[in-house]
Amino acid sequence: MPDALGPALATAQEPPGGRRAPQGDRVAPPSEYALPPLPYAYDALEPHIDAQTMRIHHDKHHAGYVAGLNAALKKLAEIRSTGDYSNIQQLSRLLAFHAGGYFNHIVFWNNMAPENKGGGGRAQGALGHAIARDFGGVKKFREHFTAAATSVEGNGWGVLGYHPALRRLVVMTMMNQQDLVTTGLVPLLMCDVWEHAYYLKYQNRRADYINAWWNVVNWENVQERYDARCEARDSDGCMASARNM
Numbered sequence: 462m463p464d465a466l467g468p469a470l471a472t473a474q475e476p477p478g479g480r481r482a483p484q485g486d487r488v489a490p491p492s493e494y495a496l497p498p499l500p501y502a503y504d505a506l507e508p509h510i511d512a513q514t515m516r517i518h519h520d521k522h523h524a525g526y527v528a529g530l531n532a533a534l535k536k537l538a539e540i541r542s543t544g545d546y547s548n549i550q551q552l553s554r555l556l557a558f559h560a561g562g563y564f565n566h567i568v569f570w571n572n573m574a575p576e577n578k579g580g581g582g583r584a585q586g587a588l589g590h591a592i593a594r595d596f597g598g599v600k601k602f603r604e605h606f607t608a609a610a611t612s613v614e615g616n617g618w619g620v621l622g623y624h625p626a627l628r629r630l631v632v633m634t635m636m637n638q639q640d641l642v643t644t645g646l647v648p649l650l651m652c653d654v655w656e657h658a659y660y661l662k663y664q665n666r667r668a669d670y671i672n673a674w675w676n677v678v679n680w681e682n683v684q685e686r687y688d689a690r691c692e693a694r695d696s697d698g699c700m701a702s703a704r705n706m
């Protein structure tokens with residue numbers, strides 16, 4: 462075999478997402494997540510949010526989500542090595558819950574600043590323009606967001622987000638904290654596990670369906686989605702700003 466084909470063959474046999482060198486500004490995840498400090502003093506948001514609330518919220522609740530996220534990731538690594546997936550349902554739920562808690566609060570803390578020292582006022586520039594375009598003005602946006610956030614049943618969040626597929630700002634709510642779609646998750650690979658997606662052929666054997674589905678996953682498309690969607694988001698600052706918070 463000619464030498465010239467060597468590298469091409471090696472590339473073709475490389476597992477998807479495999480041993481390639483880090484590219485561009487993609488940053489490897491930390492081995493353990495840490496609780497970021499508040500970007501201001503505990504009492505900086507007084508009188509609107511009191512210092513004791515901030516102290517407990519950050520030092521106890523947010524810290525708890527960070528610990529939970531690290532514990533879930535560690536446990537998942539363990540079960541991958543043992544191959545015992547009997548707790549996968551609970552661990553998947555815990556990972557989503559604590560990852561949501563970890564990330565949402567980083568956004569939340571950075572979304573706030575002391576009144577008249579960055580807090581208050583209104584959106585300016587391109588964001589202000591987009592709010593006017595997508596909500597009919599700042600007042601309408603504020604009413605909409607307030608009503609939506611107020612209406613959340615039980616624990617949850619109100620969210621203003623940019624939806625990359627809709628290419629517009631949207632207000633969404635989420636119950637609890639693990640519905641990452643509403644905070645801007647960019648889907649790269651999805652498998653429909655509604656019964657309508659497999660029942661006629663596989664009946665109740667969902668695992669058989671998913672095992673078969675892996676044979677038709679278009680990894681080139683998955684990679685293209687990653688490159689296009691995530692790089693585009695980097696260029697408009699969404700992911701870059703999240704990393705820097």
Ligand code: MN3
Binds near residue numbers: 518522566
């Ligand atoms: Mn909270």
